Amino acid sequence: MKKILGLALTGALLVSMVGCAAGGGDESGGGGDDELIVGFSQVGAESGWRTANTKDIQGAFEEAGIELKFSDAQGKQENQIKAIRSYIQQQVDVIAFSPVVESGWDTVLNEAKDAGIPVVLTDRAVDSEDDTLYESFLGSDFIIEGERAGAWVLEEFADADVVNVVELQGTTGAAPANDRAQGFRDAIAGEDKFEIIASQTGDFTRAGGKQVMEAFLKSNPDIDLVYAHNDDMGLGAIEAIEAAGLVPGTDIKIVTVDAVKDGMQALADGKINFIVECSPLLGAQLVDIVTTLHDGGSVEKRIVTEETTFTQEQAIEALPDRQY
Amino acid sequence: MNTPQDPKNALASPLASRTGSLVHAAVRSRLVWPAVALIALLVTNVVKSPNFLSIRIQDGHLFGSLIDILRNGAPIVLVALGMTLVIATRGIDLSVGAVVAISGAFALSIIGGSDNPNSMGVVLGAVAASLVFALVLGAWNGLLIAVFGIQPIIATLILMTAGRGIAMLITEGQILTVSSAPYKVIGGGYWFALPASIIIAAALFALVAILTRKTALGMLIESVGINPEASRLAGVSSRVIIFMVYTFSAVCAAIAGLMISSNITAADANSAGLWIEMDAILAVVLGGTSLAGGRYSLTGTLIGAFVIQTLTTTVYSIGIAPEITLVFKALVVIAVVLLQAPRTRAGFARLRSRKGPSVPSAPREKAIVR
Numbered sequence: 001m002k003k004i005l006g007l008a009l010t011g012a013l014l015v016s017m018v019g020c021a022a023g024g025g026d027e028s029g030g031g032g033d034d035e036l037i038v039g040f041s042q043v044g045a046e047s048g049w050r051t052a053n054t055k056d057i058q059g060a061f062e063e064a065g066i067e068l069k070f071s072d073a074q075g076k077q078e079n080q081i082k083a084i085r086s087y088i089q090q091q092v093d094v095i096a097f098s099p100v101v102e103s104g105w106d107t108v109l110n111e112a113k114d115a116g117i118p119v120v121l122t123d124r125a126v127d128s129e130d131d132t133l134y135e136s137f138l139g140s141d142f143i144i145e146g147e148r149a150g151a152w153v154l155e156e157f158a159d160a161d162v163v164n165v166v167e168l169q170g171t172t173g174a175a176p177a178n179d180r181a182q183g184f185r186d187a188i189a190g191e192d193k194f195e196i197i198a199s200q201t202g203d204f205t206r207a208g209g210k211q212v213m214e215a216f217l218k219s220n221p222d223i224d225l226v227y228a229h230n231d232d233m234g235l236g237a238i239e240a241i242e243a244a245g246l247v248p249g250t251d252i253k254i255v256t257v258d259a260v261k262d263g264m265q266a267l268a269d270g271k272i273n274f275i276v277e278c279s280p281l282l283g284a285q286l287v288d289i290v291t292t293l294h295d296g297g298s299v300e301k302r303i304v305t306e307e308t309t310f311t312q313e314q315a316i317e318a319l320p321d322r323q324y
Numbered sequence: 325m326n327t328p329q330d331p332k333n334a335l336a337s338p339l340a341s342r343t344g345s346l347v348h349a350a351v352r353s354r355l356v357w358p359a360v361a362l363i364a365l366l367v368t369n370v371v372k373s374p375n376f377l378s379i380r381i382q383d384g385h386l387f388g389s390l391i392d393i394l395r396n397g398a399p400i401v402l403v404a405l406g407m408t409l410v411i412a413t414r415g416i417d418l419s420v421g422a423v424v425a426i427s428g429a430f431a432l433s434i435i436g437g438s439d440n441p442n443s444m445g446v447v448l449g450a451v452a453a454s455l456v457f458a459l460v461l462g463a464w465n466g467l468l469i470a471v472f473g474i475q476p477i478i479a480t481l482i483l484m485t486a487g488r489g490i491a492m493l494i495t496e497g498q499i500l501t502v503s504s505a506p507y508k509v510i511g512g513g514y515w516f517a518l519p520a521s522i523i524i525a526a527a528l529f530a531l532v533a534i535l536t537r538k539t540a541l542g543m544l545i546e547s548v549g550i551n552p553e554a555s556r557l558a559g560v561s562s563r564v565i566i567f568m569v570y571t572f573s574a575v576c577a578a579i580a581g582l583m584i585s586s587n588i589t590a591a592d593a594n595s596a597g598l599w600i601e602m603d604a605i606l607a608v609v610l611g612g613t614s615l616a617g618g619r620y621s622l623t624g625t626l627i628g629a630f631v632i633q634t635l636t637t638t639v640y641s642i643g644i645a646p647e648i649t650l651v652f653k654a655l656v657v658i659a660v661v662l663l664q665a666p667r668t669r670a671g672f673a674r675l676r677s678r679k680g681p682s683v684p685s686a687p688r689e690k691a692i693v694r
Contacts, residue, residue: 045594051497074488074594172646200639201646205595206499206588211396215640218389219373232499236588239512245382262501262590 036294037067039087041097043124044075048260049230052324053098053123053280060283066290075171077101081108088115094290096120098139101173102127109133118293122282124175136289136299140278140307142176146183148276148309149227149255153188156253156273160193163224166216167199168209168237170229176278177201180229180257197223202233209236217244228256231263231275238271249273259310261322267315275315277307280324354612357663358627361610361656365634372642385514389637395511395519395587397633399424399580401626402525403600404607405532406573408625411608413562413569414549414617415469415476420577420604422487423461424597427454427578428585429494432502441504450507455578461487462574466567480570484601491593500591511586521583528576533622545569549617603632610660631660 038061045051054070061068069092073080077100087095088111095117099105105126112119113133123139157163167184170177181199188194198216202208209228216223217240226241228234234256241248248254248271256263259277266272282305289299310318369376369389379388403420410417434450435441461483468479513520536542547555548562556562580600585591609615610631611624635656639649662668 045492045497048499051499054497075598169646172649198643199646200643201649203595205592206590207584207592207595210588211392211636212640214392214396215389215637218376218392219641219643235590239588243382243512244387262499 035067036094036290037069037090037092038290039069039071039083039090039092039095040122041071041073041080041083041087041095043073043080043098043100045072048232048262048324049258049278049280052260053282055324056281056283057122057286058283060287064287064291066287073100075100077104084108084112088112088117091115092117093294094118094120096122096286096290098123099126099175101171102175102178103173106130106133120286120289120293122286123280127175131301135293136301136303138282138285138289138303138305140305142179142278143183143186145176145257145276145278145307146180146185147187148183149180149257149274150184150187152255152274152276152309153184153194153225153227154191157193157224160224163194164220164222165194165196165225165227166213166220166223167196168202168212168226168228168233169199170201170204170233172201174204176257177204177229184227202228202236204230204232206232206236206239209233210240211236213237213240214243217241217246223252226252226254228254231256231258231260231266231272234272235262235266238266260324261319264310264315264319264322267310267312268319270312273312275310277309279305279307281305354664354669355621355624355627357660358610358612358624358631360663361660362627362631362634365631365638365656369638369641376641381517385517385519389641391519393630393633393637394522396637397630398511398519398521398525399583399597400600400603400607400633401629402528402576402580402583403573403597403604404611404625404629405525405529405622406569406576407601407604408608408611408613408620408622409532409536409545409569410476410573411605411613411615412545412549412617412620413566414552415566415569416605416615417465417480417570417573418477418601419461419465419480419483419487420573420580421597421600422484422491423458423574423577424581424584424600425488425491425591425593426461426494427458427581428596429491429500429591429593430454430457431507431582432500432585432591433494435504435507436500436502441502442506444506447504447506451510451582454582455575458574458578459571462571463567465574466570469570470563470566476570488593491591491596495591495593497593499593501589502591503589507586508589509586511583512589513586521587524579524583528579529622529626536622546618546620549620604629606657607632610657610664612664631656 040057042054043050045054058068058070069087071083073083080097080100084095084097085108095112099121102125106128109119109128110133119134121134121137125137167181169181197220200212202212209232213236226234226237228237234254237254238248241252246252254272255274256272257276257278259275263272263275267275285303292299376389379386379390381387407417407420431450431454434453435446438446440446465480465483468474469476509520511521515523536545544560544565547560548565552562581597584596607628608625610628611621613620613624635653639652644652
């Protein structure tokens, strides 16, 4: 057994080394004075939103002529910590990352601080009490997103007596899941007619959203509204609702967050009722932050991306230009 | 699935037949706890929502929680089916999740790239191409293990890690959404009012059961698992057997991948089949097949797979908080595995025999000793 375990570890090591070599790009040691090198660790590619985010960041850095060392954590915190450690070892100039989960970052961020490498958080926050561990947090305010979804719900159901809400949560423990749940609850807290009768994680995936919604539909006969923390789970829920012989958008209203192309299409088709935008296009702003930091300047601790909301009519208008 | 004992019984003395029935009982008691777990989960659901078991007709097909469990469980059943044979040869296949992601991505990229995604011919072509791709991937695993003699856990780890990358390359990192009515049937459609996916899984399951239990194939697989060297010396071509089980496992995973992508009409390279290898191994183990190879139980795997799927559905239906979902699942699995452990079962047997002479197991044991 020991032998097998040893072999397994060696294998894993080999595979991960191959991965590093492939991702490492050219052989310049990094940390040169004139050449700016940025290490970026992405959560994964769990949704259309995320891949749009990845593409925008990669494109913006390429355009700015800044070398970007990119790694994909495939949704696992340990991969992300490994990637950040390897960036520290390579002495990159700035480290940017979207944390997979909120907690557990103090050690590795302290290592970066000790090495004198500034860290920028993109899209998701960390819950560390020491805010000197990072220079800036660039991203959406998920609480506001949740509140916007809640505000629409208040208006939409102004005349209703009782509203049964089911919630499809994002990955348990992830900042967008925690905050979108919080913001939504804050917004509807004043009205007793709203009841969240079931809430479960769909892991931000379509398959997850569909399976959870199938179960909800069977255990709760009277669902008025689905609040999904992202479009993909909402799209999964649409399939489940249709399979149950109901009409999504009419029999059961759906509000989601993100506004990726597939989601906007469903909104334009009337299957989703309202989408709160969460823009993945952070690339240009991230380039600004990185160059400012590199030139010795200081940046705001919290930079919020500009975002809007979409109704069905607005979606039909916006759809042709939607890039992601 | 106790048929391997049948040939022995055929030429048996009374003693052998008695031994046979005892082995039969042992096999049954191995499956008793996963079966109890399955029933307990269903009962829990019924207590929470009394109409859990109710099934109605919706748009010409059956509709209900049980149907959901069957439909969503089909991919796990398939992957676990291939995994059972691999584990029976004392191997393991970690690459099934990656193959799931690749096959869905490959099929949908072909269908999406064609002029007419709704044409039956295009869909059949894409499915065939995916299965051929899976054959190649499985043959790669088989080659590394059977020919080069690499440890299965290492050999399949390569594809496990690289495979998801291949799937991402095929989809270019995006989630491929393709609406194609004929493709949708595989994972989300219905035949004869039943989910097509469970019919496909059942057909494959029956085929494997017949092939391995009505021919010598099953015995050959077990012999390779018990002692590869001895079975080679006895004239069993272990290499061919090992090569075959890995190839078959990849094909099973590929069909599961088609189902999963068809179910959501999208190929999600990053999350399709994520951790399904662990679910499959768990299903096999819950079903009483030893990871040390040798004797395996297809029925056990089937029950194990449905325990896992029912567990997932139960979490959603009875409203376990997302934060403690994993703990709840772990507790159920630990309970079943502990109850199934040889020590625990021996303890139960002792308890039963102490109850009095009316229990028939005691005299039977004497018969064996003699």
